[in-house]
Amino acid sequence: MRPRLVAALAVLPLGLTACGGGAGSSSTPAAPPSIAAATADNRPVKAGGTLNVALNADPDALDPSISTTLVGREVFANMCEKLYDIDAQATLVPQLAAALPEVSGDGKEVTIKLREGVTFNDGTAFDAEAVKKSLDRHRTWEKSARQADLAAVSKVTVVDPTTVTLTLTQAFTPLTAQLADRAGMIMSPKALDAAGDNFGASPVCVGPFKFAGRTSGSQIVLEKAADYYDAAKVKLDKIVYKIIVDPNVRAANLKSGDVHVGDQLATTTVKGVQTDPNLTVVSGGGLGYYGITINTGNADGSTEKPGTVNTALAKSPQLREAFELALDRDLINKTVYNGLHEPDCFPVPLDSRFRAQDLTCPKRDLAKAKQLVQASGVPTPIPVTLTSPNDATNVRLAQVIQQMTKEAGFNVSVQTAEFVSTLEQGKSGKFDVLLNGWSGRVDPDGNLTNLITSRGSNNYSGMSDAGIDDPIKQAAAESDTAERAALYASAMKKAAEIRGVLYLYHSKYYLGMSKTVAGVQYFKDGLPRFVTAGFAA
Template sequence: MRFGSKGHLRLAAPRLLAALVAGTALAGPAFADTVNVAIVGEADTFDPMMSTKDVVSIVTQHFLETLYTFDGSWAVAPLLAADMPEISEDGLTYTIRLRDGVTFHDGSAMDSADVVASLERWLAVASRGKGVADKVEAVEATDPLTVEIRMTEAYAPLLSLLAFSNSAAVIYPQETIAETMTDIVGTGPYRIVEHVPDQYLQLARFEDYASRSEPSDGGAGARTQAPDEIRFLPVPDANTRVEGLLSGQYHFADGLPAESYARIAETEGVEPMLLRPFGWPVFAINHKDGLLTDLTIRKALQAALPMDDMLYAAFGDDNFFVVDGPMYPEGWAWRSEAGTELYNQNDQAKAADLLAEAGYDGTPLRILTSRQYEFHFKMAEVAKMALEAAGFTVEMNVVDWATLGQQRNDPALWDIYITHSPFLPEPALTDLYAPTSRLGWSEPEKDAILARFTTETDEETRRELFGQLQEKLYEDVGFIKIGGFNALMGHAAGLEGVTATPWPFFWNVTLD
């Protein structure tokens, strides 16, 4: 399937196509301003409303934009909005003024009708949009460049949700909006030129892009369109990404294994990029269907897992991981120890007793994972041994990342899927807590705490409520944090201006 902007689609040059198919690096002045980026796999959609996968966020943020974004300190900043919103004293009405002169890739001008239609779709189809939809009374255009969002109750994380590039509230032209998006038209600094699935996605500079004028700061401020073109190459094998970076085939490579750090650091012409701390691996639990709808069996799962062994198998070097139960690392305002006595029990005998109490009949525990993030697979292997020692029958389903993204939407196909998340500035951005997420974790006391947490505006009270939410997470085994980890990326020494972020972007980079 080919995606492109209306009036801007062109075919890649034959030389480019031949080189991409052959997997070779490109040379010569015609391509001196093309940045080659190796990503962990195919972005299976270019509609980020429909996905929470990082690989989708990384790609789509270059051609689709939101009303707000995050600056380098993770504070919300305006992007397509002219400025921060005016919020009524009761916290129920947000008045958002839009930037004038913003142009879509099809040549049409962005106005409030496009924003209203896009936000209404986001509330209806995006996992994070659906999580707040019941609190939104209306989204209306009050003039061509002003949008009003009226809430039924105060909702503290709203601006963070509107700023996030993951399950994102991106703005489309009203005329292109459909249940399934087939015409991907945005306002971003780059536009889609050519897409060959599982081979490459070619983006070219959008010449009519309306950049902000403020200095670049994280995702905020000016987006300078420094490269002429950006090429995203799905490379599922982690070792292939490393070798391609070292050989000069890729200017940037994402999701590299920890054991490659020393080799990258010692090789002339390339540099490692370590994000410390980055995030947390998670065993996502199916609360909608199957074995783990039983709380006692969930407790047996939690009791059996050896977090330290799993993390060591995944990363091999304790410079890259920490065995840590709180949902946020040291130094973060959200950090709490509540409930963490249930973390890293590594007690297979206790788990066996819980399975007996539950009347476990040997039904296979189905773990869905992928090798494109090799550390996911390595954790699953260790978990399988510990769970079998406790008496579980374990069935591993190892698929590519795109297939995992599809299968996890069907609760009949899995009991656990393995994923990870960066540490996010607002806990409500982690949609796993919401009963509307694909996990379906809904428990009356937890849901009440979550509702109070999202409507409370006092930061100290919110921190206390998050501690209660974390405690409930451990007690009800909503999902399982394995620990904390640092993420490794790498780039060519001549690639300047790369921002260290979980979702790397390339509009401000220069290539020597």
């Protein structure tokens, strides 16, 4: 789709919410829902029934090796178990592994004991050979998006049917966290042999539910898995994921009862759902972030050597500072998101144990921003092209940024495109400034490596600085939490000086549910788990 330009708003009162109408757009939201609200709902549930779940987008291929979407991870959470998972406290726990890994003194040998008595959803035995086959596919297949996740792994060895050893090129502390995501999903070797590169068309894993069918752009159907090792815990007969992109339609379908669960409610619809007596809202997420990526050196693609980008912001760190100082993160959160996200200027969550206490964010300073613009000698207004996904909320955010920075001497033109197109522009470097985010990982390495280190696949800014790269690499080899936090702080402070990414907030996810549904698990990764879910008895 060709990008299109969005005209500036003539008058945009920043103290008011201008997205949508009705109860959901009030500037005074109900009390923010809590993560605990979902996990604490342990009402008895009856056996049977079909749970209709609205997804906000159509996932890409349901192949753990190549999937890159958050909505894909939502489906995998109930179909493809991993070696490890997180719990309600975001602590890493065993899933298909029998225990946390045993790591050698030098950190280069990682031994994983596996759960026994497990079968895949096609009846194939789960064992060390199956684990090796999946991990080798993740890390060596040329099409795999997991290669970077497992880059430190040089060899996977079957020790015995219930044990594998991973040999690493260097100590890599985030490995367990990587194995708690798609890089740790184990696929049926029988299905892999039969389907090859087309595994995602009919995926088979270990999980409480098995893949039953998919209609592109419409729905994905999962059925209760008879072969699941803990099948007695699973009450639902079926999950139907319905693709409903429009947030207002998702909310309306919740209210009508056409769906029982709606993912990623827009912050403008949260209050309207909360005030419905038949519905409840719980929150998850907080690991990821959203922000403004400024192209500082991505001339030929994010994985290529940085080059010269001929835009005013790319050429001037002072103008990037001025651009940031023109922004008011708190007001953006209130104006665009009804105060339901967590404003911040760093990629590691505010409550992370890896977050150094001395990381602070600049407040809006319009006077200083104007001084920096004037001192730059660049004629004003300074042209900036901001690329935004074309949904209403992102366009609203773009317009607020447009108005805030205008006061400092910038002339921001907003260009919109389909979400996937904006990612393609980001990877290829064909942009000036870009709105984009990251769903987040429980280990901070997953929010930094590949995102701000040199030639990282998701380093759309093209930043390349030893002051960023070296501490992040050192932190990955370090096991002491305090030392890792200090190293990450050093890297993030350097990145904050360069300003290739202006982080705006940590993304909270809001899950709307019928009060007839209980037993849903919803954690900081924002992935609804339905293994114990059902309809209240």
